[in-house]
Amino acid sequence: MHWDIPSPELMREWGKTLGQALKPGTLVYLSGDLGAGKTTLASGILAGYGHAGRTKSPTYTLVESYETARGPAYHFDLYRLEDPEELDMMGFRDYLSSQSLCLVEWPERAAGLLPAPDLHLSLELCLPDHRITLFHASERGRACLPGDD
Ligand code: ADP
Ligand code: MG
8 A cells, every 4th residue: 555645744634644543552663764754744643643732853862752632652763773772771661551652763773672563654755756655554553544545
Protein backbone atom coordinates (compact mmCIF):
# COMPACT_ATOMS: atom_id res chain seq x y z
CA MET A 1 0.00 0.00 0.00
CA HIS A 2 1.22 3.50 -0.67
CA TRP A 3 0.01 7.10 -0.49
CA ASP A 4 1.35 10.14 -2.33
CA ILE A 5 1.19 13.19 -0.13
CA PRO A 6 2.29 16.35 -1.94
CA SER A 7 2.53 18.97 0.84
CA PRO A 8 3.44 19.28 4.53
CA GLU A 9 -0.13 20.35 5.27
CA LEU A 10 -1.53 17.20 3.70
CA MET A 11 1.13 15.14 5.47
CA ARG A 12 -0.07 16.57 8.77
CA GLU A 13 -3.71 15.90 7.86
CA TRP A 14 -2.92 12.31 6.89
CA GLY A 15 -1.15 11.91 10.23
CA LYS A 16 -4.09 13.40 12.07
CA THR A 17 -6.50 10.92 10.54
CA LEU A 18 -4.16 8.10 11.49
CA GLY A 19 -3.63 9.48 15.00
CA GLN A 20 -7.37 9.58 15.64
CA ALA A 21 -7.58 5.86 14.98
CA LEU A 22 -4.57 4.77 17.04
CA LYS A 23 -5.10 3.09 20.37
CA PRO A 24 -2.99 3.41 23.53
CA GLY A 25 -0.18 0.86 23.45
CA THR A 26 0.52 1.24 19.72
CA LEU A 27 4.12 1.31 18.51
CA VAL A 28 4.74 3.11 15.20
CA TYR A 29 8.07 3.15 13.35
CA LEU A 30 8.74 6.06 10.98
CA SER A 31 11.53 5.37 8.50
CA GLY A 32 12.94 7.53 5.73
CA ASP A 33 15.85 9.81 4.86
CA LEU A 34 16.51 13.15 6.51
CA GLY A 35 13.90 15.58 5.25
CA ALA A 36 11.46 12.89 4.13
CA GLY A 37 8.74 14.22 6.46
CA LYS A 38 8.88 11.95 9.52
CA THR A 39 8.63 14.75 12.09
CA THR A 40 5.84 16.44 10.15
CA LEU A 41 3.93 13.19 10.07
CA ALA A 42 4.57 12.56 13.78
CA SER A 43 3.21 15.99 14.69
CA GLY A 44 0.02 15.21 12.77
CA ILE A 45 -0.31 11.84 14.47
CA LEU A 46 0.11 13.46 17.90
CA ALA A 47 -2.53 16.08 17.06
CA GLY A 48 -4.96 13.38 15.94
CA TYR A 49 -4.23 11.36 19.04
CA GLY A 50 -5.37 14.29 21.17
CA HIS A 51 -2.37 16.50 21.86
CA ALA A 52 -3.66 20.05 21.51
CA GLY A 53 -0.48 22.15 21.70
CA ARG A 54 2.68 22.45 19.68
CA THR A 55 5.08 19.60 19.11
CA LYS A 56 8.87 19.75 19.23
CA SER A 57 11.29 17.66 17.27
CA PRO A 58 13.14 15.24 19.58
CA THR A 59 16.26 15.47 17.41
CA TYR A 60 18.49 16.54 20.30
CA THR A 61 16.57 15.14 23.25
CA LEU A 62 15.94 11.64 21.78
CA VAL A 63 12.41 11.75 23.19
CA GLU A 64 9.61 14.26 23.72
CA SER A 65 6.71 13.35 26.02
CA TYR A 66 3.09 14.46 25.71
CA GLU A 67 0.11 14.08 28.00
CA THR A 68 -3.06 13.63 26.01
CA ALA A 69 -6.68 12.88 26.85
CA ARG A 70 -5.91 9.31 25.80
CA GLY A 71 -2.86 9.02 28.03
CA PRO A 72 0.85 9.56 27.43
CA ALA A 73 2.37 9.74 23.97
CA TYR A 74 6.11 9.55 23.30
CA HIS A 75 7.91 10.70 20.20
CA PHE A 76 11.44 9.35 19.75
CA ASP A 77 14.09 10.35 17.25
CA LEU A 78 16.98 7.91 17.49
CA TYR A 79 19.10 9.51 14.75
CA ARG A 80 21.68 10.69 17.27
CA LEU A 81 21.78 7.47 19.22
CA GLU A 82 25.43 6.49 19.42
CA ASP A 83 25.42 3.62 21.80
CA PRO A 84 22.48 1.26 22.30
CA GLU A 85 23.15 1.53 26.02
CA GLU A 86 21.74 5.05 25.86
CA LEU A 87 18.36 3.45 25.28
CA ASP A 88 18.59 1.54 28.54
CA MET A 89 19.85 4.62 30.33
CA MET A 90 16.83 6.63 29.24
CA GLY A 91 14.55 3.85 30.46
CA PHE A 92 13.27 3.07 27.01
CA ARG A 93 11.45 -0.08 28.06
CA ASP A 94 9.34 1.87 30.54
CA TYR A 95 8.01 4.04 27.76
CA LEU A 96 6.67 1.08 25.85
CA SER A 97 3.79 0.35 28.15
CA SER A 98 0.39 -0.78 27.11
CA GLN A 99 -0.94 2.65 28.07
CA SER A 100 1.09 4.81 25.75
CA LEU A 101 1.43 5.66 22.09
CA CYS A 102 5.05 5.48 20.90
CA LEU A 103 6.29 7.00 17.65
CA VAL A 104 9.88 6.21 16.69
CA GLU A 105 11.91 8.02 14.01
CA TRP A 106 15.07 6.18 12.92
CA PRO A 107 14.17 2.83 14.53
CA GLU A 108 17.03 1.37 12.44
CA ARG A 109 19.49 2.94 14.90
CA ALA A 110 18.23 0.60 17.58
CA ALA A 111 17.76 -2.45 15.39
CA GLY A 112 17.29 -5.59 17.42
CA LEU A 113 16.58 -3.68 20.63
CA LEU A 114 13.05 -2.53 19.95
CA PRO A 115 9.97 -4.71 19.84
CA ALA A 116 8.27 -5.26 16.48
CA PRO A 117 6.01 -2.32 15.61
CA ASP A 118 2.26 -2.35 15.05
CA LEU A 119 2.82 -0.07 12.07
CA HIS A 120 5.98 0.57 10.10
CA LEU A 121 5.64 3.52 7.73
CA SER A 122 8.44 4.36 5.33
CA LEU A 123 8.59 7.85 3.87
CA GLU A 124 10.20 8.47 0.52
CA LEU A 125 10.97 11.82 -0.93
CA CYS A 126 10.25 11.32 -4.60
CA LEU A 127 9.60 14.74 -6.03
CA PRO A 128 7.22 16.31 -6.62
CA ASP A 129 5.24 14.12 -4.21
CA HIS A 130 6.35 12.59 -0.99
CA ARG A 131 5.25 9.05 -0.68
CA ILE A 132 4.39 6.89 2.30
CA THR A 133 4.83 3.19 1.84
CA LEU A 134 3.55 0.70 4.33
CA PHE A 135 6.30 -1.69 5.37
CA HIS A 136 4.58 -3.72 7.94
CA ALA A 137 1.35 -3.56 9.84
CA SER A 138 -0.09 -5.85 12.43
CA GLU A 139 -3.81 -6.48 12.05
CA ARG A 140 -4.44 -3.85 14.70
CA GLY A 141 -2.17 -1.35 12.94
CA ARG A 142 -3.71 -1.93 9.52
CA ALA A 143 -7.19 -1.21 10.84
CA CYS A 144 -6.07 2.32 11.75
CA LEU A 145 -4.79 3.41 8.34
CA PRO A 146 -6.45 6.19 6.36
CA GLY A 147 -8.03 5.05 3.06
CA ASP A 148 -5.71 3.73 0.36
CA ASP A 149 -5.33 5.68 -2.89
P1 ADP B 1 12.27 14.41 8.70
O1 ADP B 1 11.75 14.41 10.11
O2 ADP B 1 11.98 13.12 7.97
O3 ADP B 1 13.72 14.77 8.60
P2 ADP B 1 10.60 16.78 8.36
O4 ADP B 1 9.26 16.34 8.85
O5 ADP B 1 11.42 17.61 9.27
O6 ADP B 1 11.47 15.53 7.87
O7 ADP B 1 10.32 17.52 6.98
C1 ADP B 1 11.36 18.10 6.19
C2 ADP B 1 10.77 19.19 5.31
O8 ADP B 1 9.88 18.64 4.35
C3 ADP B 1 9.97 20.23 6.09
O9 ADP B 1 10.25 21.50 5.57
C4 ADP B 1 8.53 19.83 5.83
O10 ADP B 1 7.67 20.95 5.92
C5 ADP B 1 8.60 19.26 4.44
N1 ADP B 1 7.57 18.23 4.16
C6 ADP B 1 7.12 17.30 5.03
N2 ADP B 1 6.21 16.51 4.45
C7 ADP B 1 6.08 16.95 3.17
C8 ADP B 1 5.28 16.54 2.06
N3 ADP B 1 4.44 15.50 2.14
N4 ADP B 1 5.41 17.21 0.90
C9 ADP B 1 6.28 18.26 0.80
N5 ADP B 1 7.06 18.68 1.80
C10 ADP B 1 6.97 18.05 2.98
MG1 MG C 1 12.79 14.36 11.99
